Amino acid sequence: MNVLHVNKAISFNLQISDIAPDKSISHRCAIFSLLSDKTSIVRNYLQAEDTLCTLNIVKSLGTEVKDEDGVLHITPPSCIAEPPLILDCGNSGTAMRLLMGFLSSCEGFFVLHGDKYLSSRPMKRVAAPLKNVGAKIDGRQNGDLSPICIRGAKIEPFDYKSPISSAQVKSALILAAINSKNNTPSIFSEPELSRDHTERMLKGMGADIVCENNKIIVYPNKKPLHPLDISVPSDPSSAFFFAVAAAIIPNSKVILKDVLLNKTRIEAYKILQKMGANVEFIKKENKYESVGDIEIQSAPLKAVEVSENISWLIDELPVLSIAFAHAQGISKVRNAKELRVKESDRISVVVKNLNLCGIEAIEKEDGYDIKGGKFKDFRVNSFGDHRIAMSFAIAAVVCGGIIEDTECINTSFPNFIELLSKITQVEIKS
Numbered sequence: 001m002n003v004l005h006v007n008k009a010i011s012f013n014l015q016i017s018d019i020a021p022d023k024s025i026s027h028r029c030a031i032f033s034l035l036s037d038k039t040s041i042v043r044n045y046l047q048a049e050d051t052l053c054t055l056n057i058v059k060s061l062g063t064e065v066k067d068e069d070g071v072l073h074i075t076p077p078s079c080i081a082e083p084p085l086i087l088d089c090g091n092s093g094t095a096m097r098l099l100m101g102f103l104s105s106c107e108g109f110f111v112l113h114g115d116k117y118l119s120s121r122p123m124k125r126v127a128a129p130l131k132n133v134g135a136k137i138d139g140r141q142n143g144d145l146s147p148i149c150i151r152g153a154k155i156e157p158f159d160y161k162s163p164i165s166s167a168q169v170k171s172a173l174i175l176a177a178i179n180s181k182n183n184t185p186s187i188f189s190e191p192e193l194s195r196d197h198t199e200r201m202l203k204g205m206g207a208d209i210v211c212e213n214n215k216i217i218v219y220p221n222k223k224p225l226h227p228l229d230i231s232v233p234s235d236p237s238s239a240f241f242f243a244v245a246a247a248i249i250p251n252s253k254v255i256l257k258d259v260l261l262n263k264t265r266i267e268a269y270k271i272l273q274k275m276g277a278n279v280e281f282i283k284k285e286n287k288y289e290s291v292g293d294i295e296i297q298s299a300p301l302k303a304v305e306v307s308e309n310i311s312w313l314i315d316e317l318p319v320l321s322i323a324f325a326h327a328q329g330i331s332k333v334r335n336a337k338e339l340r341v342k343e344s345d346r347i348s349v350v351v352k353n354l355n356l357c358g359i360e361a362i363e364k365e366d367g368y369d370i371k372g373g374k375f376k377d378f379r380v381n382s383f384g385d386h387r388i389a390m391s392f393a394i395a396a397v398v399c400g401g402i403i404e405d406t407e408c409i410n411t412s413f414p415n416f417i418e419l420l421s422k423i424t425q426v427e428i429k430s
């Protein structure tokens with residue numbers, strides 16, 4: 001088990017141009033290339049454990065992947081191959097859920113599995129609506145837990161109203177519908193719009209998809225889609241760790257280069273702005289998605305209440321909580337029950353770890369209260385969750401701290417520790 005020792009930092013002024021590429025978009029590049037009959041070109045694909053698992057699965061389904069000087073050339077098979085081995089999703093819920101949707105309407109038999117953390121995460125949210133429209137899916141606990149077995153089947157058109165706002169559920173259903181060879185369109189709606197990369201990218205590939213806010217109408221493909229030609233921008237969720245570091249260390253500033261600026265992904269920066277930090281967005285280009293730089297400067301922070309658009313900041317809430325712990329007053333998070341079914345139960349882990357840092361935090365059923373205070377030198381565990389490991393590494397830049405079990409950082413942000421060492425002294429001990 002790796003243990004990360006982080007020293008207290010002094011102020012910093014940094015421009016970062018090598019934040020990890022976006023994880024959500026990278027997964028989608030690999031999977032969506034299967035919907036074309038030509039070679040997709042993907043620049044800056046995230047080379048982290050989660051997205052490499054997805055790329056390996058796509059290869060197992062018969063795709064040829066060539067890496068030419070860091071540019072991926074992804075050539076799909078004419079017909080999805082039935083893989084002789086089980087498909088390993090590693091730690092990635094996105095890989096498992098999106099592939100459940102895609103494979104449920106492909107001919108063949110497929111088994112998806114993952115690591116011990118993924119094996120305890122709920123898959124029924126995708127399996128149940130898919131089974132209702134004809135998918136043949138099974139797994140432990142009646143199809144809720146992996147390993148998940150799929151026998152490709154005829155998917156009937158649907159009008160599904162999801163009880164949760166989840167891009168993974170939405171994407172799985174869209175992929176099942178698009179691949180279904182029906183003549184009738186399917187409709188998916190969710191309470192609040194979740195991240196919309198699937199709709200944007202598939203439309204960019206020529207798919208017939210109509211988006212009306214949080215309602216999506218999907219017309220099944222009559223012919224293969226155009227291939228992708230895309231440069232994956234930097235991941236705003238990964239970049240946000242350094243945004244919080246700049247916000248909480250007095251006299252600090254960071255410029256995060258070429259970050260995805262999709263509105264469903266930058267809500268956490270807006271919360272930081274509302275808390276008093278200086279945050280500026282500089283838009284640069286827009287193909288499939290809006291991309292630009294984000295500049296963040298430290299300032300005294302004040303507490304905030306967060307209960308809306310939770311799916312727009314679900315991945316950032318752990319490190320946003322570190323900013324809450326530095327703010328004047330009590331910050332409150334509500335309507336965030338989804339945090340309990342991420343890579344760890346992030347409600348209970350954030351509260352437990354903050355308490356170990358000497359911060360008053362109280363667990364609620366659907367969120368928490370955090371009272372701004374003074375951190376003490378701490379030792380916490382990541383519970384195998386990459387975002388918890390990185391959040392507390394950022395907490396440690398203020399007072400020094402030790403984080404146990406940090407290998408998980410490689411699932412999404414392999415150069416995180418290298419970038420952190422530009423701010424302060426860090427050491428990994430095993």
Ligand code: S3P
Nearest residue numbers: 024094166167168169194314315
């Ligand atoms: C993701 C969607 C989110 C997010 C995850 C990536 C995606 O999950 O937490 O890290 O790429 O679709 P849900 O939308 O299912 O909550």
